Structures are given as C-alpha cells and as structure tokens.
Amino acid sequence: MGFFSVADQDFLLKILESAPTQKPTEDIAAWVEGRRILPTSSPIPGPWHNAVAPYNIDIMNDLSPNSGVQRVVVMKPRKVGLTTAMENAIAYYMLACPSVILYATASEDLAQDWGDNKIMNVIESLGGLDKITANTTSAKSRRTGNTSDKKEFIGGTLYIMSSQSKRARRQLDVRAIFLDEVDGVTAVTTTGEGKFTEILFGHTAAWGTKRKIALFGSPTVHETSLTHEYWLQGDCRKFLVPCPFCGGKAHVRKYTDWLSFVHCNKCDAERKAETEDKAIAAWNKRANPDFNCSEADTTGDGKCIGYQINSIDDEPHDKCKDCPKSQFYEEANDD
Numbered sequence: 001m002g003f004f005s006v007a008d009q010d011f012l013l014k015i016l017e018s019a020p021t022q023k024p025t026e027d028i029a030a031w032v033e034g035r036r037i038l039p040t041s042s043p044i045p046g047p048w049h050n051a052v053a054p055y056n057i058d059i060m061n062d063l064s065p066n067s068g069v070q071r072v073v074v075m076k077p078r079k080v081g082l083t084t085a086m087e088n089a090i091a092y093y094m095l096a097c098p099s100v101i102l103y104a105t106a107s108e109d110l111a112q113d114w115g116d117n118k119i120m121n122v123i124e125s126l127g128g129l130d131k132i133t134a135n136t137t138s139a140k141s142r143r144t145g146n147t148s149d150k151k152e153f154i155g156g157t158l159y160i161m162s163s164q165s166k167r168a169r170r171q172l173d174v175r176a177i178f179l180d181e182v183d184g185v186t187a188v189t190t191t192g193e194g195k196f197t198e199i200l201f202g203h204t205a206a207w208g209t210k211r212k213i214a215l216f217g218s219p220t221v222h223e224t225s226l227t228h229e230y231w232l233q234g235d236c237r238k239f240l241v242p243c244p245f246c247g248g249k250a251h252v253r254k255y256t257d258w259l260s261f262v263h264c265n266k267c268d269a270e271r272k273a274e275t276e277d278k279a280i281a282a283w284n285k286r287a288n289p290d291f292n293c294s295e296a297d298t299t300g301d302g303k304c305i306g307y308q309i310n311s312i313d314d315e316p317h318d319k320c321k322d323c324p325k326s327q328f329y330e331e332a333n334d335d
C-alpha cells in the first residue's frame, strides 16, 4: 500500500502536469542589457546599457509578453533616435520569444532599407544571424529565409512592409505589430477602408489580450496626428527626468492657458513656460541618466499606454546636481 491513496495520487499528478516546465520569459529590457553590442560607428559603442537611455526601459517592458499591456504609443521628437526601443523589442520577438510579427513604416523605400540594413545590423549585434533561416524542411530548398520584406527564423516570421501598401491590407495573423513613422502616412486609406492603423491592428485580432501593438510617430500638427490621437486614448504619460536637485519625482501642470510648469514634489524646484510641452522640454534638458520616471496624467485600463517624450538630452549635465537652485530659476525665466 502506497503512502497516498489512488485518488490523492491522481490529484497530485494533475497538479504536477499543469505546473510550468519553462522558465518565465525575461522582460525585454533585462534581455537586451549587456547583450546587444553597438558597433564602433555608433555614438555609444560597446554593450547596450539601459541606463544610457532610461526612457526606453518602460517602453520595452510594456512590450514584453508578461506585461498585460496591449498597445504602446510613443510620441517622439523628430530628431532624436528613439527607434532603439522598438528595434530591441522586434529582435526579442525574433530571438528570445520567437513569434510571427509585422513591421510597417511610412514608405516602400524606408521599409526596404530597414529590412536590408537596419534590422539585420540589430540581429547581427545580438549574435543572432544564424537563427535567420528558411522555414522549410526541404533539403533542396535554396531559400535563405532572408529577403528585404520577410525574415524567417526558427519559430516565427517577421513581415516588413509599407503601412499603406496592398500587402498591408492582406489577411495576416501576427502576434505583434510595430508601426513606425505613423505620421508620415495619410491616416485614411484611399480605398475607403478607413484608417490604415485599424486595418493593421486587425491582423493581431486572434491573439486577444496577448497581442502587442507598438505605434511610434512624431506629430507635426497634433490636431491631425494619428500618433497623438492614439496617445490620447492611452494614459497620456509625459516623460520627465527626475529633479536635478534632489532626484525627486516631477509632475507637469497647466496653470493657465499661457502658463504651465514642471514642479518637483520633493523640493519645489520649478520650470515655467507658456505651454506644457515647452515646460517639459526645458525641464528635460537636465537629463540624469540614473533615473527613469514617467507619470500617467490619466488613469487608463492598463492595456493602452501612451508616452510622450520631449527633447531628451542623452548627455548628462555635470553641473546639474551642484548648480544652485536660483540659477535654475533664472535660466527658466530667460526662456
């Protein structure tokens, strides 16, 4: 006679069968840390460190499989290279958590350059080129799995296209879509199918709450910007670097129609400007790479997250922490 009754044994075996057999997947920021090697031609060569561009951390982790977030919108300034977070997430869904995914950008030319060069450099920098291989069991196949508009890899495929191409409207079933340069495209299709973004979102429908949509754009006019529209549907985060004096958490408030300010909750340091965006831009010029904070303006449902990032200086200002607060006020008043 055994230690357990037959019923107990069955019960325990059922628990064991349903127990996870795989390690929980790492978040994207943790996965890329120290792993991606930036080339000597890059401004910051060597291993990737999240602390260099901390505003990428939350964005990447929202795009991670475990986050519960389904849509991440990033309104980014035009001249700042902020596509690295998106590149890292795409590489993650190719190498670490292989899935069928889609990348779309404003034009065929941009898509081709991205497919031929940009993403291949990222995969190479992660030592993943050998994972790009045709998804075929035929020994005679000469396909390499590597074309401008499609990358096949073990466990998945990356489709690359222009946002408004015919190909983008064809039926697809993808887990994640990455839309870049969203404001470089006319919002509504000429063929009467509505917004191109909604057509692309539809490709993820089968994935339900596990789908991931990343939407990046640089609005020129907020009123007509799709990025801005989707950002408003999220929780409207504005990225603020921590207070240069005390490291405290800052928040932005519109005081009147002609006066807004960023204010430190801890030491009351302040930067004023005519608009919220100008106040944030002025505040963020004092970047401190050791911290990351973003404050949601509105409470959302946790599924749609929106980031606004205004002119971040990657170079830390050495005098930030030491300069007297009075000087800070003076500079603010000069604007």
Ligand SMILES: [Zn+2]
Pocket: 243, 244, 245, 246, 247, 248, 264, 265, 266, 267, 268, 269
């Ligand atoms: Zn402070």
